[in-house]
Amino acid sequence: MEAYKIYSLTSAVLFVIGIGGIFIARHFIKKIIATIIMGGGVFLCFVSFAERDALNFADPVPHAMVITGIVVAVASAAFALALARRIYQLTGEESFTKDQ
């Protein structure tokens, strides 16, 4: 089994863990981390395909996309974190309550 297959299969597992985390985890920070894990899975999938399609060097397009993707995901996560902190500051809530 080639290395890329291991990682591309791992990517699906990470993605599912991320989705599950978003649903099950209750604390804001855990939910935010879950999105990053989900994203990690997706990026792993991209990069494993890049490795598969390597000639003289690995396919650079997925690499570029993943770098872009990481930055975008981190920007979103930082925003989410700021929101979560602000909510905690104003209400003391660390998770979504039923009525919100």
Next chain:
Amino acid sequence: MSVLIDGILAILAIYLALQCLMAQRLTQTVFLFFAFGLALALAWIRLGAVDVAIAEAAIAAGFLGVLLLDALRDFSPTFSQKQKNPETGQNPPGKDDNKPPFLPRLALGFGLGLFLLISLEAIWKTPEGGGLTAASEAFLPESGVEHPVTAVLLNFRAYDTWLEIGVILMGLLAIFVVGGIRLYSRPFTAAQDPLLRQVILFFTPVLFLFGAFLLYFGKSGPGGAFQAAVLWGAIGILLHLGGRPVFSVMPRWLLQLILTMGLGFFLLLGFLLMATGNALFEYPPAYSGIMILIVETLAAVSIAAALTAIFANVNLMKEDPNQTESTT
């Protein structure tokens, strides 16, 4: 052997991800998240994606990790401690009492398991599309840089990269919306601690040099604007934490200029190229190398400033919830 290493790494990543989400203490979650990021970075290296590894380690694990650590100061270390303690205290801190009911959880687990199986099958059976390696290789000489990833990021698909620089700026604006603009509220006080002051003094030039090296090296090897920007951003964060918040001494127009110049110059250059009859971001081959370097440098400065500003603003959010200013 290599399969073994890859397998162990994969299992480690999955284990860390699971542990990270299941940890009872937030601190554990955050540190496991660091570890997860590093495991992922190792995976990138195993897959030959050094640029991605640097980006992952620096931005996802590093920068986001620092933000998460900073957030820990706000939240109580164990989840929902606040809700449990004052009452009967019958819930030990280790137990999550707000779990959703059993049946939905079962359904969710079942659904996710099914989804996982389908996705594994789909990935296993993915036909070989061939990717764009050959195309990138063919056009690499015309791109003005030698490193293919940099060529894709700043020439072939410069449009995405430009939008992405915009996303960082938008993220900063969004944080301004949430927490108010607090960049200027930190007094400029030198760190009281002599050790910290010396370390900052020492690391600032080192980080700067290393960032500059990565930026320039991006032309021919792994590295480039984002990686450099994170290192430079680290300088800003370090200075901020060491009591030297750079933005509170800087005139506003300068900060505004620094924050926007990467994006703005990139676009203005694009428009200029359009005015000379080219498409947006279509560099004349003769000048593409130098243009890319300028764009990268300015973008790196802007991103570094934006990352610093994001951290500083989030960090200062808890200082005084009422003290805000109304304009940038």
Next chain:
Amino acid sequence: METTSFLPLLIIFSSLLPGTLILMLREDQSALRTFLNLFGAVAKVGLIAWVFAGYLRGEEYGFILPLAPDLAFVLRVDQLGLFFASLSSVLWLVTTLYAIGYLEGGKHRRRFFAFFSFCVTAATGIALSGNVITFFIFYEFLTLSTYPLVVHSGTDKAVNAGRTYLWYTIGGGTILFLGVVALFVVAGPISFGQTEVIASLASVNPTQLTIIFFLMLTGLAVKAAIFPLHGWLPISMVAPAPVSALLHAVAVVKAGAFGIIRLVYDVYGIEVAEQLNLLTPLAVFAAFTIIYGSVRALFQDDFKKRLAFSTVSQLSYISLGVAITGVLSSAGAIVHLVHQGIMKITMFFAAGNVAETYGYKKISELDGIGRRMPLTMGVFTIAVFGMIGLPPVAGFISKWYLGLGAVEAGSYWVVLVLLGSSALNAAYFLPIVYRAWFCEPEHEAAPLRQIGRLETQALLLIPVIVTGILSLAAGVFAAMAGSPLSIAREIAEKLYLL
């Protein structure tokens, strides 16, 4: 098709524009508002007269605005449409005058008159629409423009009545919409009069056509107040008298009845309708509604409610006439469109006058009112005679033709229904006349308004006299060329290609 002409559009705009302008005025600009209203009303009557004259000369007027491929907004002038348009425009003019008097000093008159204009716009639009889609557009517009009128007084009762009204009409509109789309899908865009389209399809998919017919009929029957879809009509009696008059005589119910005429005669065609046996259910429901409405009317003490149930009953004459095949019954149905309109509007005006002048809303309060309001009650009596079907008032003509048509078609049970209905009409209307003229009032009430030398305000009195005279004239001069009857006969004869 026809040459494009902006005249039909102008007819629509002659009330749409004043309505819009009125909406922009301030509440206190009543003189300008009145001017706009009357200008629009007179212009509309004039335009329709002009178009009618041109039509009789053989000119054709049509306006087409394509909305989408196969979907066009078409205004077209034909005899039936003009007939209905003339009725609406003339009665609108009269009703406008009446409403100006009736609402003097009231609240929200700007809103009232604006929507009043929109309402008539919709009615003339329905009359002039050249295809099913245009008809549907105006049909829904009518629903919307009458709603603010029904809830005009703003009392809880009015608002609740408005809700009932909307549930009925929007529900009906939805079913009609379903039918219209299905018809469009099955038969493509159909202009009124293109009965050959359906005729060619009748043998191919009769089941679909039957279902579509009944969908559309149900939608139309709501406004035509055919049992069991009549429930909104008596309830919306809470509206001011001019609105009731408009709903019952000119716009809403007539739109439903007119729609049924269009559906049977100009969309499906009589042959197809007979072939698919579509008309028998309509006839049965219409006949039942005639009797049912009359019986319910017997037990109402509220003056306007009794009139409302009378409308339910009288209106189904039109549907009944449509459902019976034959020139005479068709002519009877079409002419009843006008006759019922002018008679019923007279009655509502009269009821409104009594209520406005003396505050009497119940029939039991009407003892001796004839002495104090001789003109109003005199005209009312004429209308009553018409409703019962006594010659020479207009109602007699309709019933006579319907009866003859039924005999011609061999449907003798219809004659029985007509006779029974007449008897019931007499039973619920004559007591009012008797009380008004022959009973002594228990006490002399003072008028609520400044009435001057006349029995009530001039603006309230003149319209009722005009419509009363019209209903008498329509009967007396029925044989003359240009009378409603002669036009209706012409239309019917064309339908049967005589």
Next chain:
Amino acid sequence: MTIKEVITVILLLVGCFFFLAGTLGVLRFPDIFSRLHALTKADNLGLGFIAAGMALHIASPLAALKIFFIWFFTLLASSTSCYLIARFQKEQDQSGNRKEGG
């Protein structure tokens, strides 16, 4: 196997041992100060041995310099952060706030 390789292996093994010890310490020690102790001292020592081993293995002066810098920066950063964490914890303890564990 040359002498150089033997020394490299020994250096790496010693480095791994210190890492293991440091990690065990972090996991098993009771409070934050002793954990910091295990983490920074043992691990830095382990890293130093591994760096020395690698430098010996590659045996190019430039690479050896780079490896030295890696170790040096890590040493600097970890000692500073150890100091800062310890100070923070001390302040926390003094002000009687809640305890926070790593």
Next chain:
Amino acid sequence: MTDLPTSPFPALLVGLPFLLATLSLFFSSKGKAVVGLIGSFLTALLAIVAFVEVTQQGTVIHILGGWEPPLGILLRMDSLAAVFIGMTALVGVFISLYARGYFRAQEDSSEGFPLFWPLWLFLWAGLNGLFLSNDLFNLFVTIEVIGICAVALAVLSGKKAALFAGLRYLLAAITGSMAYLFGVALIYGSTGTLDLALLGQVLEPGPTTTFALLVITPGLMIKMAGFPFHFWLPPAHSSAPAPVSALLSALVVKGAFYILLRLWTEVFGVSLTFAAGQLIGVAGAVAVIWGSWQAFMQTSLKLIVAHSSVAQLGYLLLVFPLLVLAPGVTADSADWLSPAWTAGVYQVIAHAFAKASFFLSAGIIIMAMGHDRIESFRDLAARMPMTVMAIGLAGVSLIGLPPSGGFMAKWNLLQGIFLSGQWWWAPAVLGGSLLTASYVFMLMRLAFAPARKKEPLRPVPFRLQVFALLLALGSFLIILPAESLIQFLESSQIFGSGIESIVEGGVYGND
């Protein structure tokens, strides 16, 4: 594809608002508003000019960086993109004008309001970029741009409810875009291209494609708040400031719908199955009924309007089952495609105008009364006639009564439903209309009822009421150019012989 005429407009349509947004950061709060307003006008003007260009030249493209796909990215402005961009421009200008007055009237209540302008211009640039994009990954970046700006705008008021709603919205949006990106990864892995048009030719049916469809569709449905992923929409849209609510529900959710429409018709064409279409149709039908019913049960105006968005977006989902062709049915013989497309496009436009007007009117009412609880609406028809009129007109368009744009959408939708033989969707369409009618007329009934006690109303700038009313009128006026609009959509060269052939997935090949 690459021999289509090149035009600078696609690049300018993204670049200009971006540049202006960046520029506005340099100004004080008042300057931001001025730059924002000027920027809105310039962008709208540019959009109109570009629209005219497309009507004359047909599809135009812009090859970014001079690198042709699959390596590079290509912006494509075909008639569908032009219509969406034009709609954004028209609605956007009105919202900008309104926002100027709205924020000026309550400048001191929140510090974040000046940031509305740069964020809104960034959002606009993102929307234009999305409509123009022809690249799967670029679409991801644009939806992220839109997502971040949209959430930032949604929490502009800084209120607790808005923050909770915003975080929920943001997490949903990230989840949705990550799911989308997972699908993109698989598609890229199996084809080696990201260009939509090329993908239409090379994408083969198979487990990978099916799985990509399986993650991309729900991912985008989360972003467009399609049932059952609508949970984030009502709180987020109802707690935002009025102009933001208006642009969120009028424009932002349409972006995800646009991608879904493009992908289903251009990329997945051959891989779609009847069941997939039916599934998304069921989601749409349930959304229509459930959303309308929820709207009917609400007691505050903005929540009513927000739930109504869920229902109206359900109608958009109902278009998808009609776009799936059974094997053996050629696009040319499927005569329901044209009505289905028209229904989709008209539903988008009509809803954009009507919902924008609805939310702006809600903002006016909140400004006047200080709250939007509907029990205080009594006698509003007499006190705020223009606003009630705007709500009434917008409501009529939402119900789908003629002659509104909503009628055009529902007419074509029903027609497509009957022509395709999938008559079982008809009850949902009509039932939704009836339920919509019930909440719209519930509002009207209250507005016409006499007030028991009159609350004092604060004055609201007259202009604001005019803008809301104009938008409501817009939802009617859009029916006038319907025929030419549909012909314009069908004439697009990119669609080969007309709108139908797009479904075959042949975007380059058919001509």
